[in-house]
Amino acid sequence: xxxxxxxxxxxxxxxxxGVFTLGNYIGAIRNWGPLQDEYNCIYSIVDMxxxxxxxxxxxxxxxxxxxxALLLACGIDPKRSIAFIQSHNPxxxxxxxxxxxxxxxxxxxxxxxxxxxxxxxxxxxxxGLFTYPxxxxxxxxxxxxxxxxxxADQKQHLELARNIAGRFNQKxxxxxxxxxxxxPKAGARVMSLQDPAKKMSKSDENPNACIFILDDKDTIIxxxxxxxxxxxxxxxxxxxxxxxxxxMTIYSVMTxxxxxxxxxxxxxxxxxxxxxxxxxxxxxxxxxxxTEFSKLVKDKDYLKECYTAGAEAAGRITRxxxxxVYRKVGFVDAR
Ligand code: TYM
Numbered sequence: 160x161x162x163x164x165x166x167x168x169x170x171x172x173x174x175x176x177g178v179f180t181l182g183n184y185i186g187a188i189r190n191w192g193p194l195q196d197e198y199n200c201i202y203s204i205v206d207m208x209x210x211x212x213x214x215x216x217x218x219x220x221x222x223x224x225x226x227x228a229l230l231l232a233c234g235i236d237p238k239r240s241i242a243f244i245q246s247h248n249p250x251x252x253x254x255x256x257x258x259x260x261x262x263x264x265x266x267x268x269x270x271x272x273x274x275x276x277x278x279x280x281x282x283x284x285x286x287g288l289f290t291y292p293x294x295x296x297x298x299x300x301x302x303x304x305x306x307x308x309x310x311a312d313q314k315q316h317l318e319l320a321r322n323i324a325g326r327f328n329q330k331x332x333x334x335x336x337x338x339x340x341x342x343p344k345a346g347a348r349v350m351s352l353q354d355p356a357k358k359m360s361k362s363d364e365n366p367n368a369c370i371f372i373l374d375d376k377d378t379i380i381x382x383x384x385x386x387x388x389x390x391x392x393x394x395x396x397x398x399x400x401x402x403x404x405x406x407m408t409i410y411s412v413m414t415x416x417x418x419x420x421x422x423x424x425x426x427x428x429x430x431x432x433x434x435x436x437x438x439x440x441x442x443x444x445x446x447x448x449x450t451e452f453s454k455l456v457k458d459k460d461y462l463k464e465c466y467t468a469g470a471e472a473a474g475r476i477t478r479x480x481x482x483x484v485y486r487k488v489g490f491v492d493a494r
Contacts, residue, residue, distance in 0.1 A: 166197065166198050166199045167197075167198050167199070167305040167306060168198065168199045168200075168201065168302055168303060168304045168305050168306075168336075169191075169194055169198040169199065169200045169201065169304060169305070169306050169307070169308060169341070170201045170202075170203075170298060170299050170302050170304035170307055170338075171187060171191060171201075171202055171203075171307055171308050171309060172202070172203040172204070172205040172208070172245065172295075172298055173187065173188065173202075173203075173204060173205065173226065173230070174204075174205050174206075174208050174209045174226075175204050175205070175206055175209055175219065175222040175223040175225070175226035175227075176209050176212075176214070176222065176361055176362075177222060177361045177371075178225070178229070178361075178371040178372060178373050179226070179229055179233075179361075179371070179372050180349075180359050180360070180361055180369050180370060180371055180372070181349055181359060181369070181370035181371075181372060181409065181441065182310065182348075182349035182358060182359035182360070182369075183310075183361075183372075184233070184372050184445075185343075185346035185349050185409065185412050186309070186310025186311070186312075186343065186346055186347055186348065186349060187308060187309055187310050188230070188233045188235075189233070189346075189412075190308050190341070190343055191233070191234070191235055191240075191308060192233065192234030192235060192236075194308065195235070195236060195239045195240050196239075198305075198306070199241075200235075200239070200240035200241070201240065201241040201243075201302050201304070201473060201476075202230060202235055202240055202241070202242050202243075203242075203243055203244070203245045203298065203473075204223055204226045204227050204230065204243075204244050204245060205245045205295075205298065206219065206223045206244055206245050206246050207245045207246050207251065207252065207294060208245070208291060208294060208295070209222075209223075210287065211276075211285065211287040211288040211291050212276065212279075212280050212283070212288070213280070213283055223244060224456075224459075224462065225456060227242070227244060227462055227465075227466055228452055228455040228456040228462055229372070229373075229448075229452055230242055231451075231455055231462075231465070232448050232449075232451040232452035232455055233372075233448055237465040237468065237469060241469050241472045241473050241476075242465060242466070242469045243466055243469030243470040243472075243473045244466050244469075244470065245298070247466065247467075247469075247470035247473075247474075248470050248473045248474050248477060250301055250474060250477035250478060250480070250481050251294065251297050251298055251301060251477070252294070252297070253481055254297040254300065254301050254477070254480070254481055254484065255290070255293050255294040255296075255297035257484055257485075257488060258293050258296050258297050258300065258323050258327065259290055259293045261323055261326045261327045261330065262290075262292075262293050262296075262319075262323055262326075266319060266322065267289055267290065267292060267293070267319075270292055270315060270316070270319070271315060272291075272292075272312070272315070272316070273288060273289060273291070273292075276288055279362070292316045292319045292320070293323070295313075295316050295320060296316075296319060296320035296323045296324070299317075299320050299338050300320065300323070300324055300327075300335045300336075300338070300480075301476070301477040301480050301481070302473075302476055302477065302480070303335060303336040303480065304336065304338050305336055305338060305339065306338065306339050306340075306341045307320075307338050307339070307340055307341060308341040308342075308343075309340060309341070309342060310342065310343075310347050310348060310349075311342055311347040311348040312348065312358060313340075314340055314342060317338065317340045318340075320338060321337050321338060324336070324337045324338070325337055331487040331488060332487065334483065334484070334487060345408055345411055345412050346408055346409070346412045349405065349408070349409065350401065350402075350405040351363060351365075351368040351369065352367060352368050352369070352370070352382055352383065352385070352386040352387065352402075352405075353365050353367055353368035353385075353386070353387055354368065354387065355387060355401035355402040355404075355405050356401060367381075367382050367385050369382075370382055370383075370441060372445050372448055372449075373448075373449055373452060374445075375442075375449075376439075376442035376446070379438050379441050379442040379445070380435065380438035380439065380442060381438075382438070383406070383434045383435070383437050383438035383441070384431070384434050384435065384438065386402060386405075386406060386434055387402050388400075388402040388403050388406070388430050388434075389402060389403060392429055392430060394407065394421065394422055394425035394426070394428070394430070394433045395418075395422045396418045396422070403430075403433075406433065406434065406437050407421050409437055409441065410433075410436065410437045410440055413437075413440040413441055413444045414440050424436075
């Protein structure tokens with residue numbers, strides 16, 4: 160990727176806390192590949208974010224490598240984008256410290272994800288969990304990213320990153336690009352298959368609530384067959400039909416069909432036929448990802464070559480940002 164060009168810059172990240180879900184895929188990663196032609200894209204497996212909740216070290220290492228292979232399997236081309244592992248570029252953590260001095264305690268306290276995770280992990284409400292959004296702001300601002308493709312649940316964090324950038328610019332003079340969120344119109348919030356009032360999440364205790372993108376076809380179809388819906392039998396998108404609305408959104412994204420087209424396709428048919436069709440569409444869509452992943456994950460040398468080159472390219476950009484930031488805040492030049 161050329162480091163100086165007129166193209167706008169995209170940054171996004173994903174945590175390596177297990178196999179990506181259909182929510183991660185539809186809300187975020189699916190959109191990352193197609194952006195590679197038009198933008199300078201930088202994508203990261205954010206392992207430093209992952210340790211804000213307890214991780215088993217050996218498992219985290221394995222999950223991080225697996226997540227990197229999955230990223231490539233989902234169409235991120237390490238020759239066209241910068242794809243790297245966050246901890247390989249220490250500049251994120253360094254910038255995070257500086258930015259934390261332009262972030263208010265009160266605004267971090269208002270983060271809904273912090274409140275939710277504090278409840279989920281009540282025995283480990285560590286400072287990293289609290290300052291997590293500052294590290295996320297550093298991820299983005301270190302590259303002066305213009306756009307950040309994310310699902311709806313990250314919107315509040317992005318808003319905070321914008322505020323931090325604005326505050327820094329006010330204190331020290333215009334410097335950071337204030338990033339815009341890039342949230343898909345359909346599928347920004349894929350819901351749990353077992354409780355459609357909750358978002359689909361890796362950490363759901365019910366394995367039927369969540370589709371993992373490496374699930375095999377039978378598993379995917381079985382989970383969709385068990386999806387919680389409602390007691391009428393009309394496939395149409397309407398308030399109060401959260402389960403069906405979720406399945407229709409998923410089917411629409413997978414097939415490119417509009418909600419009206421889906422309603423006509425299933426008029427007169429029952430939910431059973433519809434759920435089967437959704438399951439098949441998802442499984443067929445994900446099949447090439449699974450195939451590509453199984454090839455890539457075996458090739459550890461290739462993966463290493465890619466993530467090493469990615470971290471070098473990322474570091475070249477962020478070192479420049481960081482040295483300008485150090486100068487702006489008044490640190491003495493090291494040499
Ligand atoms: P993470 O790892 O939780 O999720 C990765 C991406 O998937 C999206 N997502 C969803 N979209 C729709 N429906 C769902 N059910 C669903 N679940 C997850 C998320 O919105 C996200 O876009 N803090 C971030 C990672 C991060 C980051 C960044 C993102 C760290 N630094 C800088 C953007 C820019 C996170 O935990 O995402």
